[in-house]
Amino acid sequence: MGYSRELLANLYRTMVRIRFCEESLVKPILKGEIICPCHLYSGQEAVAAGICESLNEKDYVFGTHRSHGHFLAMGGAMRDLLAEIFTRETGCSRGRGGSMHLIDPGKGIMGAAPIVAGTISLAMGAALASNLRGEKRVAVSFFGDGAAGEGVLYECLNFAALKKLPLVFVCENNFYSTHMPIQECRVNGDIYKIAEPFSVKSSKVDGNDVLKVYEAGKEAIEFCRKGEGPVFLECKTYRFRGHVGPDDNIQGTHTDIRPREEVESWLKKDPITRFEKYLLENNLLSEKLLDGIKKEISDEVEESIEFAKNSPYPEAKELTRYVYK
Amino acid sequence: MSINRKLQYSLAINEALHQMMAVNDSVFLMGQGVKSPWYVGNTARGLLEKFGNGRVIDTPVSENSITGAGVGAAIAGMRPIIVHPRMDFMLYAMDPIINEAANWYYMNGGRVSVPVVIWGIINRGGEQAAQHSQALHSIFSHVPGLKVVMPSTPYDAKGLMIAAIEDDNPVVFIDDRWLYGIEDFVPEEIYIVEIGKGIIRKEGSDITLVSISFMAHQALEAANRLAEENIHVEVIDLRSAKPIDTEIIIDSLKKTGFLVVLDGGWKTCGFSSEVAAIVAEKGYQYLRGPIRRITLPDCPAPASSVLEKAYYPNSDNIVANIKSYLENFHR
């Protein structure tokens, strides 16, 4: 309790910004205006918003194939994101990367990449760099439950613990790794427990409760800043859309194997609606203020989509630019 | 009892898997997505239903250990097929493939061989960018102890999959999603296509075009278009990137004197370099002009489709390239 109105508004704004941005992609994807594979973040907003609230642009964030939310939560410009998704020269990766390669080093967004677990060790390297230089920068590695299948995660837990690195492992457990439900991937569904044998402080968080995520994230990040890292957080959450694209079914592949009742029960736990209700019921922020935020974000989305669509494509003659510096 | 019917490339692989699993209990399939139409498409159709989840094993995202398990099971007498729905993911498995599988037989003095099939799928285009587009066959071709096959037709897909399963050595079987829809005649019975044997897809006397996998189709298309202009291209589809069928290349060169090599992989130290080197060593006396290569540029795959278009060679590039080549050197 005792959260400032500013903080509450920030958390709300970040979540709405992510949701509106993600949902604005649905039509262009279905119309074929967006070609690159988009793994939408809708439903998981509380994780990115809650964690990134305690980070600043000096910190280091590394993401995955599903990182639109991380990019926005770190303060990445929506224009840069959307232009990248439309693979334009004005995008954050200049149209070379698409939806799965988001970067803005000035904002602490050090890159996202779709090789499962591929960026965990990179985040560890950033934490190591921070340590070597005697800085207080914290690195955050976002990854999914699927990444818990890869050995590199365990190697990182060990090394980060050994060197007390300022690294927060944030596992977004949405219970699925593409077509595989978590119980077909692991015997123990509580992923945070993998950190225990490495003596890494870890906990499980309701990933659809932005304040819970915020609290856990803040504590973990402060811990790391004090040199007491690493920390492992498992945020249980759910994606509202398909693994890739708006809906695995409407794209004609009929591969969303998630039971309908399960999807519906999670829709009821929508992190934004939930937070909104909490804010209003406790008279923390007014309806007017929330509406104002939504309006402001709608405008931002509209403007950013326009910007993206009207931006030039990279030029073919520049194909091999950026292979080497 | 061979009824030739048409089958899709992907279903030809599927038939090979069905038949080999039926005749040999030690054959099993393991990897990501074998129960999902997302990943291996219809190549795994009906396998789970027929053979059960004991022999058709979908796995967590654990390429290194799962591939290692395939290698270990092969050492223990099984004939595993380990599938990677995208070659890019296979990079986590380089250690079991190269350090272990490829070297095992040799470094243990020929005591135990490793009859594993590592099946990697090239899956690119659609703005998927650098980590979801790579064609890495040449990396594997570099390694002694591995064989690398890259079928371009449904007939070869079935025959080379069966040959790979029957081979006592580790075989890297590489297909390309862009081939999956192709339909052609495929015999119903079990047969093999010999590993290391290329095939002439079109005879011609003016110039030899060496290709493999998806590029074989681009080569053929280009050759057909050039034939209309009275340029007769001999199209070779090598089918195996390792071992390379040297004889078929040299024999063709004796006839044509000119060589263009096509590859859907990168240029440097690649399949095309190897073919060029073989010819420089063993066929230089038949060459009447320089060797030309048409490959991907030495550049990661871009996302933007504008750049993708410039990145992937197609029959237009090949036609233009061969014409300019012949104008310069064919006299």
Ligand SMILES: Cc1ncc(C[n+]2csc(CCOP(=O)(O)OP(=O)(O)O)c2C)c(N)n1
């Ligand atoms: C090394 C590797 N193997 C396989 C894949 C294919 N793949 C893409 S996303 C994904 C599932 C990831 O699940 P999770 O980590 O839980 O993230 P989510 O999609 O649920 O956000 C897989 C297996 C990949 N991208 N990289």
Ligand SMILES: [Mg+2]
């Ligand atoms: Mg997941």
